[in-house]
Amino acid sequence: MASRERVVLIGGGLTTARAAESLRQSGFDGEVVVLAEERRLPYERPPLSKGYLTGADAAGVVYPHDAAWYRANDIDVRRGVRAAALDTSAHTVTTAGADAADETLRYDRLLLATGSSPRRFTGPGAGLRGVHTLRRLPDSTRLRTAFRSGDRRVVVVGGGWIGLETAAAARGYGNDVTVLARGEVPLASAIGPELGAMFLGLHEEHGVDMRMGTGVASLTGEGGRVTGVVLGTGEEIPADLVLFGIGATPNTELAASAGLTVDDGIVTDAGFRTSADDVFAAGDVANSWNPRLGHWLRVEHWANALNGGQLVGRAIAGERVVYDDIPYFFTDQYDLGMEYSGYGELAADAEVVVRGDLAGRECIAFWLADERVVAGMNVNVWDVNEAVQRLIRSERVVSREELADPGVPLDALAGDAT
Ligand SMILES: Cc1cc2nc3c(=O)[nH]c(=O)nc-3n(C[C@H](O)[C@H](O)[C@H](O)COP(=O)(O)OP(=O)(O)OC[C@H]3O[C@@H](n4cnc5c(N)ncnc54)[C@H](O)[C@@H]3O)c2cc1C
Known part of the structure; x- marks a missing residue:
């Protein structure tokens, strides 16, 4: 048989x-x-x-x-x-x-x-207790247990999604949180400077010390446990817990x-x-x-x-398939929820057009290149991301005025694209 x-x-x-x-x-x-x-x-x-x-x-x-x-x-x-x-x-x-x-x-x-x-820090002090990365369930359990006391000095290295989400969670328990990140605003390589600035403001308003343009030289410790993060400038930031969110x-x-x-x-x-x-x-x-x-x-x-x-x-199972989904991701930080769909590389030099209230963090941002939408991000606005994806897929010529106007339905802009 x-x-x-x-x-x-x-x-x-x-x-x-x-x-x-x-x-x-x-x-x-x-x-x-x-x-x-x-x-x-x-x-x-x-x-x-x-x-x-x-x-x-x-x-x-x-x-x-x-x-x-x-x-x-x-x-x-x-x-x-x-x-x-x-x-x-x-x-x-x-x-x-x-x-x-x-x-x-x-x-x-x-x-x-x-x-x-996760990429790990390999410089001096990397092996100290209290130095974390976040990928697996037990990593999250360890952080959650430490955050619960609410009195820790938490330093997050990296201003990407995982770093910022962890910073938000740590603040939610009342801990003292510092984020160290490269560039002028976080997330600039993912969503550009305008939207990155929105996340900078969000964290500052929630009491996070956002140290932009900084890099880590070493970690200091006592009795095998981390006590501080030394920056490239020589400044030392006291820390009870350090999370590295520096990519994967x-x-x-x-x-x-x-x-x-x-x-x-x-x-x-x-x-x-x-x-x-x-x-x-x-x-x-x-x-x-x-x-x-x-x-x-x-x-x-x-x-x-x-x-x-x-x-x-x-x-x-034997079917011939072609995978061409538009990349999509989401984040939740404090009371901000957002979804992003699109091609980051096409959006890199595109114009950002905002529909809604960017300062109030309730808007849709579109990235417009050659009069076509190549990416879109809805912030605290829901049930629109599928329409954003249809708009991207349609590759239709649209004007910035139509995009910015909440009175123009997104489906109308996308035509009959599926
Ligand atoms: C903390 C965190 C938050 C995230 N949040 C978001 C988010 O909000 N939005 C978003 O879009 N994405 C998010 N992501 C990214 C998303 O989780 C990943 O894209 C997704 O996990 C990828 O799934 P995967 O199955 O390909 O790989 P993984 O989830 O990495 O799973 C791979 C598994 O394979 C196992 N493995 C590896 N090698 C072997 C081997 N040789 N033999 C057997 N097993 C092996 C690993 O141990 C692991 O369990 C987040 C990621 C992390 C870590």
Whole structure:
């Protein structure tokens, strides 16, 4: 009797959770094995710097599916098991885990969704207690426990999304918070100086000491615990806790050692296929061909794991797919919520047009290049992001007057684009 086909999904994030789901929805009835290095079911990370960290949500919110769902769908999730070696010619993967014996599994098709890891500070003092990064659930639990006392001096290094969200959470508990960041305003490389300035003002109003244009030279400590951050200028900022939010790098080691093409992520075509037969990659780790931009694009956002994960499951089930979603992300900080859709690189030199009240932080910002919208961001305005995406996709010529006028419906500007 022929053995059942086997798909192996490597990774314990949202990408594998969604791929497993869509494999079954696509009618795939072979074996599905998930190898997840962390000792938990696949989970999503946005709550780690938002609701879970602020204390609003319990840890359970991070799981798209519970254990009963995986059982009911006949998906074998092996927690605490790392894929240690991949042999693409033999179609095998060898595991390593603390609790289970190492095993070599045959696969028919395989997904690499190994995600990314936070960049770490490597200068003097890096190994002191009280120095954190934020990627995994236990990282967030440690921060949340420390923040709860409300009397800590917290220094956040990095003015990106994770740094700012963590700063907001720490302030929410009443801690004393300083953010150290490069440039004149935070987030300038992601959303430009005008909108970056809005986030600068937001944090200053909430009592965060925003130190722009600063870099860290070293950390000081006493008895093995961090006590301060020394800036490039020599100034020392006292600290009980330091969080480094200085970006992430894709986990490509397994793919690279198997000889797959890797270049800032695992290189794939627009249908998630890597350079090895029957091996797919998606989520943070994939650098996928983007038909709209005409080059490869690696996206480190939740929606890319959500929708890319869903689509790669269909691809693994045998469907020909093309992934061309417009990059989308969101943030929640204090009472500000926002969503952004668009192509950052096209927006870099574009004109910003605002509809609504930027100073009051209730608006939609559009990035207009060659009279076309290439990105849009709604701030404390809801149920418009799909229309913003339609507008981007339509590539229609629009005027700045129409964009700025709240009386002109966005759908009318997008025409009948879907
Ligand atoms: C704190 C935080 C907040 C965020 N907030 C937002 C947000 O508000 N909006 C937004 O758009 N995006 C946000 N993101 C980004 C988003 O979470 C990521 O884009 C998403 O997690 C990517 O999912 P993934 O499945 O590709 O990878 P990951 O979530 O990184 O999961 C990869 C998993 O694979 C495991 N793994 C790695 N190597 C192996 C191996 N060899 N064998 C087995 N398992 C392995 C890892 O341990 C990990 O569990 C946030 C990220 C973080 C860390």
